[in-house]
Amino acid sequence: MNWFLGQLGLGSVNVGYSNWAMWIVFSYIWLPFMILPVWAAIERVPDSYIEASADLGARGWRTFRTVLFPLILPGIVAGSIFTFSLTLGDFITPTLVGGAGSTFIGNVVYQEVGISNNVPFAAAFATVPLVVMIVYLLVARRLGAFKAL
Numbered sequence: 001m002n003w004f005l006g007q008l009g010l011g012s013v014n015v016g017y018s019n020w021a022m023w024i025v026f027s028y029i030w031l032p033f034m035i036l037p038v039w040a041a042i043e044r045v046p047d048s049y050i051e052a053s054a055d056l057g058a059r060g061w062r063t064f065r066t067v068l069f070p071l072i073l074p075g076i077v078a079g080s081i082f083t084f085s086l087t088l089g090d091f092i093t094p095t096l097v098g099g100a101g102s103t104f105i106g107n108v109v110y111q112e113v114g115i116s117n118n119v120p121f122a123a124a125f126a127t128v129p130l131v132v133m134i135v136y137l138l139v140a141r142r143l144g145a146f147k148a149l
Contacts, residue, residue, distance in 0.1 A: 017099035025097045026087050033086060034079035041075025042068070077145040081133065088129035105129055 002012040015021050045068060053063040091106030098104075105128055112122035140146065 017097070019098065019102075022094055022098045022102065022104075025093055026090070029090075029093065030083040030086055033082040037075040037079040037082065038072060039075075041072040041078075045071045073145050074147075077140045081136070084136070085129060085133055088132070 001015055005012060015024070049067050049071070050063060053067045058066065088104075089106050091104065091110045094102035094104040094107050105125065109122045109126050112118040112125065
């Protein structure tokens with residue numbers, strides 16, 4: 001990225017071994033796990049709904065907001081569950097891209113089990129993603145994201 005920006009004459013941004021680098025790599029790695037459920041949800045929406053919305057005078061943004069978005073919300077929730085849970089458990093990417101100082105949940109669990117041999121702490125810390133995902137699923141259910149499944 002620095003080389004590319006240098007060729008454009010914009011200077012360097014020194015993204016390597018930073019949280020920005022991890023964000024870029026996580027987006028690159030887990031993007032298909034978000035796109036596929038959303039695309040599957042979009043394909044399930046009948047074309048007649050979009051046509052009916054246009055016939056009633058709704059333009060693009062209103063059709064998306066009032067017709068398409070509520071119907072694809074379960075796909076968005078499913079994709080976010082996939083990407084969020086996979087990102088929470090990843091420990092190789094933060095180590096390679098973020099450097100030794102990166103402290104993601106997966107890194108901490110790996111260091112406590114493999115290096116420190118502190119298995120009780122690692123087991124307790126590994127429950128954090130489970131609790132976060134349970135809370136997320138309860139909120140999604142409360143908002144009605146699973147009614148269309």
